[in-house]
Amino acid sequence: VTNGGKTTLTNSLLKALPNCCVIHQDDFFKPQDQIAVGEDGFKQWDVLESLDMEAMLGTVRAWLSSPQKFARAHGVSIRPDAADTDILILDGFLLYSYRLPRRHEVPRGALPP
Numbered sequence: 001v002t003n004g005g006k007t008t009l010t011n012s013l014l015k016a017l018p019n020c021c022v023i024h025q026d027d028f029f030k031p032q033d034q035i036a037v038g039e040d041g042f043k044q045w046d047v048l049e050s051l052d053m054e055a056m057l058g059t060v061r062a063w064l065s066s067p068q069k070f071a072r073a074h075g076v077s078i079r080p081d082a083a084d085t086d087i088l089i090l091d092g093f094l095l096y097s098y099r100l101p102r103r104h105e106v107p108r109g110a111l112p113p
Contacts, residue, residue: 010091018082021063021071025092028056048097063088 007024014020028051029035035043035050044050063070067086068078079085 004093006091006093010089013089017087018079019068019071019076019085020087020089021067021074021076022089022091023056023059023063025051025056025090025095028052028059046093048094051094060088060090 010022010024014022029045030050030052032043035045036047038044067088068083071078071086
């Protein structure tokens with residue numbers, strides 16, 4: 001769904017949750033000259049192929065490897081009272097359309113049981 005309030009909700013959560021980082025799928029669009037043109041003559045921005053999902057996964061992996069370092073690098077203040085809490089929100093409308101190859105599985109221990 002586009003224009004459904006995802007970013008508005010994400011921004012509210014970002015303010016309310018401690019040590020919270022956001023990765024926006026919109027930051028990973030390919031350059032304009034790499035976006036296909038549909039039969040209607042318009043660029044096809046709303047298809048998975050218009051996004052560099054490997055670059056986005058690389059950013060997710062950077063967060064997984066060191067959430068607090070990632071947070072500080074992106075201007076997120078670490079709250080001392082929640083130092084053991086690290087939250088990542090992925091904001092995007094095509095997140096569930098991408099099929100992860102097995103090599104991108106989340107490492108054991110990266111998520112709570």
